[in-house]
Amino acid sequence: MRTDKPMTRQLIISVIGESNARPHIAALAEQVGRALAERDVAIVCGGLGGVMEAACRGAKSAGGTTIGILPGDNPLSGNDYIDIPIVTGLGYARNSVVVKTGSAVVAVGGAYGTLSEIGHALGDGIPVVGLETWEMTRSREPADSAIIRAFDPADAAEKAIAAAKQRLSDIAAGISTIPEIYDK
Amino acid sequence: MRTDKPMTRQLIISVIGESNARPHIAALAEQVGRALAERDVAIVCGGLGGVMEAACRGAKSAGGTTIGILPGDNPLSGNDYIDIPIVTGLGYARNSVVVKTGSAVVAVGGAYGTLSEIGHALGDGIPVVGLETWEMTRSREPADSAIIRAFDPADAAEKAIAAAKQRLSDIAAGISTIPEIYDK
Amino acid sequence: MRTDKPMTRQLIISVIGESNARPHIAALAEQVGRALAERDVAIVCGGLGGVMEAACRGAKSAGGTTIGILPGDNPLSGNDYIDIPIVTGLGYARNSVVVKTGSAVVAVGGAYGTLSEIGHALGDGIPVVGLETWEMTRSREPADSAIIRAFDPADAAEKAIAAAKQRLSDIAAGISTIPEIYDK
Amino acid sequence: MRTDKPMTRQLIISVIGESNARPHIAALAEQVGRALAERDVAIVCGGLGGVMEAACRGAKSAGGTTIGILPGDNPLSGNDYIDIPIVTGLGYARNSVVVKTGSAVVAVGGAYGTLSEIGHALGDGIPVVGLETWEMTRSREPADSAIIRAFDPADAAEKAIAAAKQRLSDIAAGISTIPEIYDK
16 A cells, blocks of 8 residues: 555645633634635544534535544434534544544634543644643643644634645655654 | 434445455456546545556546545655555554555455455444456355445446445435454 | 563463354353363453353353453443453453563454454464364455364463463564554 | 442542552552542552552552553553553543542543643543642633642542542432533
């Protein structure tokens, strides 16, 4: 199998965040989805409500493509703006599939599921761009700076696209993108 | 979350089979992919070579959409005819995701990975249509008749589409599609 | 990480089979569990009823150790004879974990979940010993002979232990145990 | 299947943390493993090095039982102090299995994999006790207080055991342990 596929496939970026979205967070997520679709990027998310639904609605408003990685077994489930439902049956272990399927991640708000996704992404060397999301610190150390902070949805989309393209170039060139502090 | 989504999404059908495909099996798989795409069905497969690649090539020759559920971590991997790579990192545990994502399954030829997928699909009540694939018997019983046998690729596509539509109707109507003999 | 661990750990063998067990199948499974425990082998299974419960009951009657790989999220679930419940939350994708955790597999009876496990095991090169279980044939070929047939529970235990030891030796020696026909 | 199993099984608690452990973190982890084993608790971890190995070494020094949920396919892998290797083949998606298998979690130090495990555990309502581990804050909110802070290894063991027993009681009583802010 080739692993040096020319980058002719459409870029895919994950949008992650809370399912019971606070209103200002849902508004940001919708704008992120729209901004990505306007830049010809497909989005992948966990397929459910809140940030996931808002991002898909935004993407569809600009004619984008939306992929939902569903935790359950029902192909008819997921929010109304999902084009392509992936039915995993894995429960929330599907969170790692959500972030791996994107070449970069945008985190908008978020609760504990989002925190697990941020951990999986950073551990895999997948760039994470954050908008009003988690900040974290290890005991006795300065705040972790691995999440790329964005100022607004357009900035988040642009930073995520740039980081995704860099990562795909690195992978194509055989350069590892796994950071030093990842603990397995 | 709604689980009674109107069936406005495109139908998705899984195509499964051996990765080191014997030539007549690859030819059948290509025709199955083409026949499904001609009937406006998207296909999902394991994303790699052999039957998976042939089915995707056939689908693309008719302008279809192809989804690859990849076992590894590399978004640049998968065969050249995959539109939407889903990067699972799950190894061959991804086989259950391949069959769950289709509303029905077409098995063409196949080796042991395909056998695992047939088991997962039948256990979940997902219809399996077979073309020159596994036949199985439990000790002391007549041959298992759960796999719907097809005569040629067009017949396989049509039987799979009919079975998929019936299953989605049953799910929407709240009718269980899990067969009695499934052992968990 | 070392991958050449001396074989000082207790041998673990998977017992798989139907959850709604026909009585003669449950009786065989209980004897298999007992025969393995008498030979100082721990057993792993899917943790639920039928063959799984019977095998665990048999193992405990001989003072053995029992591991249950549970599909759900509840650490208090599983049959009454499980010593060590592994809580996966993965649904029936946990089937591949059941077979990988054993160094060989004994299949007793079985329905479609068992068929998926046989496929995963054979694809991984994990030996499968069968007692009144599935037999399968690929179209136009003679019956597949990959499953090692056993005559009775003691024979199944002995054949599984011999095959497990051979496989661990091969792994320690760096010899691949993956068969040629596995399709990924 | 019964889900109201009397709590006669041995208590299992997860120990998570960085695989490239800083020395003071490894020392803490070893003491946590020992403290849990002295209180008759089995430990489960990711099976590899660093905090995982130190915790297992500590547990074995007090005669405890150790379970390793391995990411790979090799039953001979894992650290030297693992009694029961669970071979998942799931890569780091196995992180959610590590935390679900414990009735509570002790996090010692940690890098991004640990962060994903903390997210999975808190999202599932599994209590997390922390020793020099991550602290996190959502934008514009006070620091998240979901992680129970411990002063030393014995305190961590005792707090984790108390929280695990409370959680199992709640589950047996049918009381949900899923917190309000979990986003799926």
